[in-house]
Amino acid sequence: MLRIAQVLFAFYATMSLLAAQETSGRFAVVPRPAHVEPGDDEFLLTEDSRIAFDGSDETLARAAAELGRRLRQSTGYPLNLIGADDANDGDVALELIVDPSLGDEGYSVIITDNRVMIGANGGGGMLYGIETFMQLLSPEAYSSSTVRKDEWVVPTGVIRDSPRFAWRGMHLDVSRHFFPAEFIYRYIDMLAMHKFNVFHWHLVDDQGWRVEIKRWPRLTEVGAWRVDREDKHWNAREPQGEGDRATYGGYYSQEEIRDIVAYAAERRITIVPEIEMPAHVTCALAAYPQFSCTGGPFTVPPGGVWPITDIYCAGNDSTFIFLEEVLTEVMDLFPGKYIHIGGDEATKTEWEICEKCQARIKDEGLADEAELQSYFIRRMEKFLVSKGKRLIGWDEILEGGLAPEATVMSWRGVAGGIAAAREGHDAVMTPTSHCYFDYYQGRQELEPLAIGGYLPVSKVYAYEPVPDSLTDDEAKHILGAQANVWTEYIPTPEHVQYMTLPRMAAMAEVVWSPKEGKEWTDFARRLRPLLHRYEARGYDYARSAYSVDPAVLFDSAGQRLVVSLSSEMGTGDVRYTLDGSDPSAASTLYRKPIRMERTATLRAAAFSGAEKLSGVTSQPVFVHSALRKSVTYAVRPVRYNGGGDGALTDGIRGGFLHADGRWQGMQGRDLEATVDLGKYVQIRTVATTHLQNTYSWIFFPARVEYLAGNDTTEMKRVAVFERPLTDEHDGPSIIEFREQFKNLSARYIRVKATNVAVCPEWHLGAGQPTWVFLDEIVVE
Numbered sequence: 001m002l003r004i005a006q007v008l009f010a011f012y013a014t015m016s017l018l019a020a021q022e023t024s025g026r027f028a029v030v031p032r033p034a035h036v037e038p039g040d041d042e043f044l045l046t047e048d049s050r051i052a053f054d055g056s057d058e059t060l061a062r063a064a065a066e067l068g069r070r071l072r073q074s075t076g077y078p079l080n081l082i083g084a085d086d087a088n089d090g091d092v093a094l095e096l097i098v099d100p101s102l103g104d105e106g107y108s109v110i111i112t113d114n115r116v117m118i119g120a121n122g123g124g125g126m127l128y129g130i131e132t133f134m135q136l137l138s139p140e141a142y143s144s145s146t147v148r149k150d151e152w153v154v155p156t157g158v159i160r161d162s163p164r165f166a167w168r169g170m171h172l173d174v175s176r177h178f179f180p181a182e183f184i185y186r187y188i189d190m191l192a193m194h195k196f197n198v199f200h201w202h203l204v205d206d207q208g209w210r211v212e213i214k215r216w217p218r219l220t221e222v223g224a225w226r227v228d229r230e231d232k233h234w235n236a237r238e239p240q241g242e243g244d245r246a247t248y249g250g251y252y253s254q255e256e257i258r259d260i261v262a263y264a265a266e267r268r269i270t271i272v273p274e275i276e277m278p279a280h281v282t283c284a285l286a287a288y289p290q291f292s293c294t295g296g297p298f299t300v301p302p303g304g305v306w307p308i309t310d311i312y313c314a315g316n317d318s319t320f321i322f323l324e325e326v327l328t329e330v331m332d333l334f335p336g337k338y339i340h341i342g343g344d345e346a347t348k349t350e351w352e353i354c355e356k357c358q359a360r361i362k363d364e365g366l367a368d369e370a371e372l373q374s375y376f377i378r379r380m381e382k383f384l385v386s387k388g389k390r391l392i393g394w395d396e397i398l399e400g401g402l403a404p405e406a407t408v409m410s411w412r413g414v415a416g417g418i419a420a421a422r423e424g425h426d427a428v429m430t431p432t433s434h435c436y437f438d439y440y441q442g443r444q445e446l447e448p449l450a451i452g453g454y455l456p457v458s459k460v461y462a463y464e465p466v467p468d469s470l471t472d473d474e475a476k477h478i479l480g481a482q483a484n485v486w487t488e489y490i491p492t493p494e495h496v497q498y499m500t501l502p503r504m505a506a507m508a509e510v511v512w513s514p515k516e517g518k519e520w521t522d523f524a525r526r527l528r529p530l531l532h533r534y535e536a537r538g539y540d541y542a543r544s545a546y547s548v549d550p551a552v553l554f555d556s557a558g559q560r561l562v563v564s565l566s567s568e569m570g571t572g573d574v575r576y577t578l579d580g581s582d583p584s585a586a587s588t589l590y591r592k593p594i595r596m597e598r599t600a601t602l603r604a605a606a607f608s609g610a611e612k613l614s615g616v617t618s619q620p621v622f623v624h625s626a627l628r629k630s631v632t633y634a635v636r637p638v639r640y641n642g643g644g645d646g647a648l649t650d651g652i653r654g655g656f657l658h659a660d661g662r663w664q665g666m667q668g669r670d671l672e673a674t675v676d677l678g679k680y681v682q683i684r685t686v687a688t689t690h691l692q693n694t695y696s697w698i699f700f701p702a703r704v705e706y707l708a709g710n711d712t713t714e715m716k717r718v719a720v721f722e723r724p725l726t727d728e729h730d731g732p733s734i735i736e737f738r739e740q741f742k743n744l745s746a747r748y749i750r751v752k753a754t755n756v757a758v759c760p761e762w763h764l765g766a767g768q769p770t771w772v773f774l775d776e777i778v779v780e
């Protein structure tokens with residue numbers, strides 16, 4: 001205690017004011033610490049460095065062992081453990097201090113030119129202090145094999161740090177795809193590295209039951225296995241048929257779970273298990289159909305199920321006895337305070353016609369099925385509370401009235417969290433808009449198939465968990481935030497890492513670091529060494545934040561299209577080509593917006609020296625006669641009308657993402673657009689593009705016609721294209737129609753795209769209206 005105070009005094013006295021104003025200066029710690037005072041000297045960790053601590057304290061002994069283990073691994077130095085009083089120049093000292101302002105999880109790291117001191121009130125803070133110290137070394141400190149160096153340089157300075165929120169969560173869905181126990185350990189390491197303290201383990205969903213329950217063995221014997229349709233798109237997987245063997249899946253034994261829980265606890269991570277109810281449980285009903293309203297039979301679905309109508313029967317008392325027995329074993333495995341009971345997305349059509357459910361509604365004086373769900377959750381809460389636990393559930397548990405002590409996880413936006421906090425309930429924020437790591441993190445054409453959406457790392461970073469509309473008292477109920485990793489489209493551990501890193505780092509900063517001083521460019525700068533730490537650990541991670549985003553703009557002064565290039569990271573050299581070739585380290589360096597003189601495809605990537613940091617972004621730009629000419633529609637598109645009225649003649653075509661803000665789409669009817677070229681001109685070519693993505697009910701047009709004329713009332717058909725209807729699902733694909741003319745002059749060009757009109761027999765939406773899409777009418 002005394003020693004730290006003395007050093008601190010000396011240190012502050014010599015520190016320059018300028019350095020103090022710097023936020024994170026020479027330190028590249030993620031999440032950003034609350035207070036950083038950079039020095040201007042360095043400490044050298046060498047072969048002679050030792051770890052000093054008071055050996056009679058068990059917390060310190062454990063922390064010292066952990067720090068020693070980690071440092072030995074990468075440096076190869078002996079790092080002997082010594083008593084606190086033997087500490088000398090060049091050593092790293094761990095000390096328990098008494099500093100209420102740091103709380104249970106806070107710590108300080110003080111580095112002078114001859115000593116490192118990590119101080120905390122207890123074990124939690126000490127672990128975080130060690131993690132921070134590790135990040136002050138070069139990234140190879142995270143390597144599991146020895147990196148030979150004579151010395152490891154650590155910048156001097158003082159860090160005092162404690163977290164902003166108590167709930168710093170990461171979730172993982174192991175039902176949609178199962179990941180073996182060894183990956184769960186790795187995932188916990190990833191969380192620990194980012195100072196998360198909650199692992200929300202989504203153990204149950206329709207597609208697989210993943211936790212061994214001894215009293216109800218068929219939950220895993222049957223419920224953990226499904227027919228293997230991994231070769232098909234998630235939403236195009238046929239249910240298990242007669243004679244199909246359910247071979248795909250897996251589960252965690254109770255023994256494995258106990259070991260994982262202990263491993264997490266050593267890293268100060270509490271596991272919150274999620275046992276879904278009353279919906280998202282087809283796997284449980286496949287094992288025990290007696291707990292459904294209909295009695296089944298059911299099979300474990302190998303892919304998407306929507307809507308979810310096969311749910312637990314709420315009228316049957318044995319359902320509750322079953323669930324209580326399941327939860328009893330779950331509570332025995334997971335010592336944490338919270339049990340997550342799901343509660344989301346229950347379609348209650350079976351309850352509406354189930355005699356037992358209706359009898360329950362009557363007997364309990366409930367108004368409707370929404371209140372029956374509320375009854376269900378309250379009943380489970382009573383049970384959990386009687387065992388000293390707390391219930392947490394998705395925001396649907398607000399419907400029909402919230403159980404008395406429940407905590408709400410707000411996912412459908414933030415309204416659920418706000419409502420809960422106003423009612424005096426705790427809430428954890430996890431809105432899809434900022435927290436869904438199953439969404440795309442970069443340009444779709446450069447990313448592996450994902451569920452949809454767009455959540456780049458900078459948007460995660462921008463998230464603020466406490467809504468403005470809450471009073472200070474209400475805001476106290478916002479425990480923190482969490483990112484969710486749903487795995488419908490994430491089949492492997494490597495892919496989980498790719499989807500979570502580095503977005504997890506941004507979320508870590510949202511929940512750990514102070515709101516003040518948040519700045520994207522500062523984070524982006526600290527992200528680079530973090531990515532090198534990922535490499536040292538052997539983690540797969542996404543470089544999507546480096547990829548180049550083009551913005552095509554019309555320069556009205558110069559009357560031409562210009563393209564400006566940027567990336568989220570804003571670092572690295574952007575290089576590009578206009579001849580269709582792949583950019584290399586020798587290609588033109590981007591300095592200022594590029595003027596487009598003619599139709600070309602701009603291809604760009606980020607480089608650091610000779611190393612290519614990103615994928616190649618392709619942006620075709622069309623410089624043609626209809627550019628910026630006015631367009632009128634027979635019926636104006638409404639929902640998909642990206643770019644407004646000028647979008648069909650803005651020089652840019654829509655891409656694979658139907659909601660990319662470029663496409664014009666029409667549902668259930670044809671799309672007809674007419675371009676006014678302004679004067680009578682000779683026309684050599686007309687071309688249009690169209691999108692198909694049957695999963696989103698978008699089909700290529702059945703027929704496309706081009707008409708030309710000098711007057712909109714008298715137009716002549718000049719080209720026709722027919723397109724057979726696809727007889728199977730087709731993900732995002734784009735088709736171009738193009739017609740060349742020898743002798744055509746006109747002022748108006750009309751494009752008529754005939755909609756398929758209704759989804760075919762084989763489609764989930766059979767008989768429902770389809771979309772037809774069109775972008776850029778190119779006229780040359």
Ligand code: TNX
Pocket residue numbers: 344345394411436438451486487488
């Ligand atoms: C909604 S979030 C779900 C999950 C899906 C997820 C996909 C929530 C409570 N329910 O079942 O996996 O969307 O993004």
